Amino acid sequence: MPLNGDVFKLFDTHCHLDLPELAAAQALHWQQAQQARVAALVIPAVQQSAWQNLLDLQKQQPNWHIALGIHPWWAAEHSFDAIAALDKLLTAHSIAIVAVGEIGLDFALDETTFAIQQQLFIAQLVLAKQHNKPVILHHRKSQPQLLAELKRQQFGSGGILHAFSGSQQQAMAFVDLGFKLGIGGTITYERAEKTRKTVQKLPLESFVLETDAPAMPLAGFQGEINTPAQLALVFDTFCQLRPEPREQVAATLWQNSLNALRLSAA
């Protein structure tokens, strides 16, 4: 439990509150998250059919920020019509939509999806650049290819490398391009030695926190649905890995989240 006077707020920069596992009790999850000091979150879309609902949710709850995009797992179900539709929404709702996401490349999927994944990723990166929006990046076995494409497109709007895991060197490559590293429940697993070391070594300005709820349950909660309230435990583990006082860690992570999403206040 937090100590008396231990006042801070947390930002869950990646939470799929719109997916059925959480949507069924959305208000309750948000209430519990707030009790755990989560004061704001980002809901990244995974497919086109989610976009309108997210725009509606954002109107009701200003502390829920939204990103619209097509996740690589759903890439094969989309055509280029979706890119034109996204372009229109980014124009019409340029303030409500804080980022393009969740986009990226997942090379752990079947090889037959690679071509469409790549085409949609590049098209969405181009849109983000045109609309001057940061991106929320999904990666699996694809960090070098993501880096190469960001450089090829001279992508300067930054964003968040979601669910970061990897070495200090891998991390710095993205930080150097203006990205923050999204740190989630992975660090609660002792076996995630490389990622835990990276959290210890890089400047505090490199990181934001996330749950990726309902996915990515923390150590000790395997098999359960993850929720945004669990961010408090990610934060506790994060603090154990850092030399700075908790208040400083919290304040810096909060500011990092605002910076990555270009929010002046939240």
Ligand SMILES: [Zn+2]
């Ligand atoms: Zn996600």
